[in-house]
Amino acid sequence: MVGGNEVINVARRLGIRERLAPYPSLALGSFEINLLDLTAAYAAIANRGYLAEPYFISRVVNPEGQVLLENRPRVQQAVREDVAYMMTSVLEGAIKRGTGIQAARLPGRVAGKTGTTNQFTDAWFIGFTPRITVGVWVGRDLKQSIGRGMTGAEAALPTWIAFMERYLEDQSETVQHEEFPVPGGITFVTVDQRSGLRAGPQCGGTVILEAFPSGREPQDCSAHHHVLLSLPWQQQLAHYEWRPGEPPTTPESVAAAAGRGWEGELPDNFELQLPGENVLGAAEAVPPGAAFGQDASVPAGRPAPPGTARVP
Numbered sequence: 001m002v003g004g005n006e007v008i009n010v011a012r013r014l015g016i017r018e019r020l021a022p023y024p025s026l027a028l029g030s031f032e033i034n035l036l037d038l039t040a041a042y043a044a045i046a047n048r049g050y051l052a053e054p055y056f057i058s059r060v061v062n063p064e065g066q067v068l069l070e071n072r073p074r075v076q077q078a079v080r081e082d083v084a085y086m087m088t089s090v091l092e093g094a095i096k097r098g099t100g101i102q103a104a105r106l107p108g109r110v111a112g113k114t115g116t117t118n119q120f121t122d123a124w125f126i127g128f129t130p131r132i133t134v135g136v137w138v139g140r141d142l143k144q145s146i147g148r149g150m151t152g153a154e155a156a157l158p159t160w161i162a163f164m165e166r167y168l169e170d171q172s173e174t175v176q177h178e179e180f181p182v183p184g185g186i187t188f189v190t191v192d193q194r195s196g197l198r199a200g201p202q203c204g205g206t207v208i209l210e211a212f213p214s215g216r217e218p219q220d221c222s223a224h225h226h227v228l229l230s231l232p233w234q235q236q237l238a239h240y241e242w243r244p245g246e247p248p249t250t251p252e253s254v255a256a257a258a259g260r261g262w263e264g265e266l267p268d269n270f271e272l273q274l275p276g277e278n279v280l281g282a283a284e285a286v287p288p289g290a291a292f293g294q295d296a297s298v299p300a301g302r303p304a305p306p307g308t309a310r311v312p
C-alpha cells in the first residue's frame with residue numbers, strides 16, 4: 001500500500017491533468033480522465049517510462065512550401081524503466097488471464113486494460129504492443145447508460161481488436177512478434193496468484209510468472225498463507241504485515257468501510273491489527289493442523305495478540 005497521494009504523484013508524472021483526490025476509491029477508478037490523457041499515459045508505460053506529449057498536427061505548410069508550424073515529440077521520463085516494465089507485465093496479465101482475454105488471440109505481445117463505469121455509461125479499452133498504443137472509449141455525449149452489461153470488454157475491446165488486427169496485418173513478422181524489452185533490475189519469479197508469494201509445490205495449479213524489482217522478490221508461499229486466504233477479508237486484515245512508510249489505517253475507518261454496504265454485524269471475534277505492530281504472533285495463532293483440514297477458519301475466542309484492537 002502506497003497511499004492515494006503517491007498514486008496521484010505518479011498520475012501527474014504520466015501527464016494526467018484531471019482533478020484527483022486521494023480517496024481510497026481512487027484505486028477503483030472513481031475519477032474521470034479523458035481518453036487522450038489516459039492513452040498518452042499508457043503510451044509512456046509502453047515507451048519504457050518516457051512520456052511524449054500528444055499532438056494532432058505534425059506540420060502546416062503554405063502553398064509556397066514554407067513550413068508555418070511543425071510539432072515534434074516532446075519527451076520526458078515519467079517513471080523508471082523497470083517500473084514501466086513491471087506495469088507492462090501486469091497489463092499483459094490482464095490480457096492473458098483478465099478481462100482483456102479476447103485480445104489474447106492477436107499475434108505477439110499485447111498489454112492492456114478494460115474500464116467500465118457505474119450504470120454502464122462508459123466503456124474503455126486501452127492497450128499497447130511494443131510499437132503502438134491505442135485507446136477506445138464508447139459512450140454518449142451526455143452521461144447516460146450505453147446499455148446493460150456494456151462493459152469495457154463487451155463494448156470497447158472488440159473495436160480495439162478490430163483496429164489492431166488491421167494494423168498488425170500490415171506489419172512485418174518481426175514487428176508482429178516483437179517482445180517488450182526487459183530492462184536491468186528485473187527478476188522473474190513464479191508466484192501463487194492467490195497470495196502473490198513465491199510459489200512452492202503446495203500451490204498447485206495457480207502459479208504464474210511475474211516481474212519484480214531484483215532484491216525485492218516476494219517471500220515463500222506456504223500452507224499457512226493458504227489458510228489465511230480462506231478467511232473472510234475482515235479476518236485476513238488482522239494478519240496483514242504493515243511495512244514502514246505505509247499510510248496508517250485507523251480501526252475506525254476500516255470499521256466504517258466494513259459497515260457500509262455490508263449487512264449484519266462484524267463477527268464477535270473480529271480483531272483489527274493496528275499499524276506498526278508485529279502480527280506474526282497473530283498469524284501463528286492459526287493451529288498448524290488447520291492448514292490441511294477442511295475447516296480452515298480461525299477458532300473463535302482465541303486470545304487477542306498484542307497490539308490488536310477489538311472493533312465494537
Ligand SMILES: [Zn+2]
Nearest residue numbers: 192203221222
Ligand atoms: Zn501458495
